[in-house]
Amino acid sequence: MNACSLQPATLQPCNLQPHQPLPRVGTAPDVGIFRAMFHLGGELGYNRAVSEQPVIELQQVSVVYPNGIQALQEADLRVNKGEFVFLVGPSGEGKSTILKLLYREVKATTGHVLVEGHDVGRLAAVGVARLRRRLGVVFQDFRLLDYKTVRENLTFAMQVLNTPPQIIRRRVNELLEQVGLLDRRHDFPQQLSGGEQQRLCIARALINHPPILLADEPTGNLDPETSVDIFRLLEAINLKGTTVIVATHDHAMVDRMLRRVVYMCGGRIVGDHPAGSYYQPDECPCDDAAPAARGASAEW
Amino acid sequence: MFSRLEFFITETFVSMRRHPAMAFAATICIAASLFVAGIVGLIVLNVNYATDTTLNRVRFNVYFQPEISRHEAWVAYKRILDMARVEEAQFIPKEKSPFWLKYQQNHPDTKNLLNRNPLPDSVVVKARDLEDIKALKLAMLEWGEVRSVRDTPDLIQKLINVSEAVKQSGIIIGIILIALSLVIIHHTIELTLYARRREMFIMGLVGATPATIALPFLLEGIIYGLFGAGVALGILVPLYRFAAQKIAANFGFALLTKGPEMTHGLIAVLIAGVALGFIGSVVSVCKYLRTPKSRLTNA
Incomplete structure (x- = not known):
């Protein structure tokens, strides 16, 4: 696949080198450099006006799994509408748990999780379904419907919203073309490579134009070139007003995008770096301690 | 509304097509259960049919006093006919009595010797219910016109007992079979759904409501x-x-092959199949639609 095949129609052809060296300084790079990197057509991502209206709030949230592992400890987080937030930190430190709390795969042991003002922990089954329709989720392990074709995986996500068939057809074709899977639309997920499954998962997350996009290691299975394309896609989606939260290990990409970075360690939020600055992972206070959450792996 | 219905129907058939082994297992399981239930049902139906047919022929004879006139006998016959528990009654004048006719036929030489018929007039009575026979007999024996009442009480009681036993054992066997079928079908469908619990979980993650997930499985x-x-x-x-042909040819016994009982039986099997499939699915789907407790931590 062409490295740039994931780009949205509004973007120019990509010429970004995946490991392009960047200065590690605490200030934002020159606007010209950033624009040249991502060709975002004039608007600089991290300088965008972000609403002060919180769409996601974690209030003193702790999560203890039934096996006793504490995955999250008294986490406080507020994400405003239209923000792009990276959750970074070592494996098993609670990044995925935060995302799972938001789409209610796990429930907080203590504290409150609010999404668009709704207390997620108090939602009934139908309320959870409605919440999930407002969220696009890119899962670390894809979670595709194995017995459905590529096309049907996308169609199903629209059918549950009772979308008219004509709109489904148009939107599915459009998105399949964007993620470069139009030719594979009749294949089943098992017939796709890891990268293709990842792209399908991203396409499914985007299909209903969700106001909030959650991505758990969206580039974990991708080659560097495709990873760049994925982040460019997420960037473009964010520019349209979607709130994006990405849990990632891809420090190079986090460095390049200069967005808000929430650093997690030992199940705690230990750093919150605003957009336009570089975070310093070396400063993590947990480095010497054995975090309680280690082992609370993403397999949960 | 139509597109929603179309969605559910399409989902159902696509799923069946793509899980042929599961579809086969579930279908065969239900078929086997209904086959066994059907055999038991047919046995019960035929025993009932045979018992009812035999019992339907049961009549008893009421013999009048030989001294009473034909007119008095006729009035008594009308009284019998008016009784609520009597379904039908037939007056038999003594010269038409089958015993007398048979005697005359067998003994033509003694015809002149015994030309005076010693038998009284009689009435052949059919009660509305077999259990009414005893009460009718007791009532009629109190009449002055009636000399005796004759039937075959042991046979009738035996037939009644057999009929009741077959009905009761049929109901018990039927309940046991339905319970067993439900358990087997529930486990079969649960196994098929267990293999697909991940699908159900993922459907939930992309925003499908429990009803949206469940309906295709129920269908x-x-x-x-x-x-x-x-x-x-x-x-x-x-x-x-x-089997009916073979039994009729070899034993001269006609099994029940037509009639409303058979039609009702066929419809009952179809309804039982639908009900078993539906109930089995409901139980299994409800189980897997609940979020696994191990995933949730509660405050």
Whole structure:
């Protein structure tokens, strides 16, 4: 696949080198450099006006799994509408748990999780379904419907919203073309490579134009070139007003995008770096301690 | 509304097509259960039919006093006819008595010797219910015109007992079979759904409501039930016809092959199939639709 095949129609052809060296300084790079990197057509991502209206709030949230592992400890987080937030930190430190709390795969042991003002922990089954329709989720392990074709995986996500068939057809074709899977639309997920499954998962997350996009290691299975394309896609989606939260290990990409970075360690939020600055992972206070959450792996 | 319905139907059939082994297992399981239930049902139906047919022929004879006139006998006969528990009654004048006719036929030489018929006039009575016979007999014996009442009480009681035993054992066997079928079908569908619990979980993650997830599975259950019933009937009906022919040819006993009982039986098997498929699906789907507790931590 062409490295740039994931780009949205509004973007120019990509010429970004995946490991392009960047200065590690605490200030934002020159606007010209950033624009040249991502060709975002004039608007600089991290300088965008972000609403002060919180769409996601974690209030003193702790999560203890039934096996006793504490995955999250008294986490406080507020994400405003239209923000792009990276959750970074070592494996098993609670990044995925935060995302799972938001789409209610796990429930907080203590504290409150609010999404668009709704207390997620108090939602009934139908309320959870409605919440999930407002969220696009890119899962670390894809979670595709194995017995459905590529096309049907996308169609199903629209059918549950009772979308008219004509709109489904148009939107599915459009998105399949964007993620470069139009030719594979009749294949089943098992017939796709890891990268293709990842792209399908991203396409499914985007299909209903969700106001909030959650991505758990969206580039974990991708080659560097495709990873760049994925982040460019997420960037473009964010520019349209979607709130994006990405849990990632891809420090190079986090460095390049200069967005808000929430650093997690030992199940705690230990750093919150605003957009336009570089975070310093070396400063993590947990480095010497054995975090309680280690082992609370993403397999949960 | 139509597109929603179309969505559910399409989901159901696509799912069935892509899980042929599961569809086969569920259908065969329901078919096997209904086949066994069908055999028991047919046995009960035929025993009942045979008992009812025999019992339907049961009559008893009321003999009048030889001294009373024909007119008095006729009035008594009318009284019998007016009794609420009597379904039908036939007056037999003594010269038309089958015993007398048979005697005359067998002894033509003694015809002149015994030309005076010693038998009284009689009435052949059919009660509305077999259990009414005893009460009728006691009532009629109190009349002055009646000399005696004759029937075959032991045979009647035996037939009544057999009929009741078959009905009761049929109900008990039927309940046991339905319970067993439900357990087997529940486990079969649960196993098929266990293999697909991940799908159900993912459907939930992309925003499908429990009803949206459940409906195609319930429709699948109903279709498996219908197919299962169809397979069971497809084997049972020709097999039964073949057996009926053989029994009629070899034992001269006609099995029940037509009539409303058979039609009702066929419809009952179809309904039972649908119900078994539906109930099995409901139980299993409800189980897997609940979020696994191990995933949730509660405050």
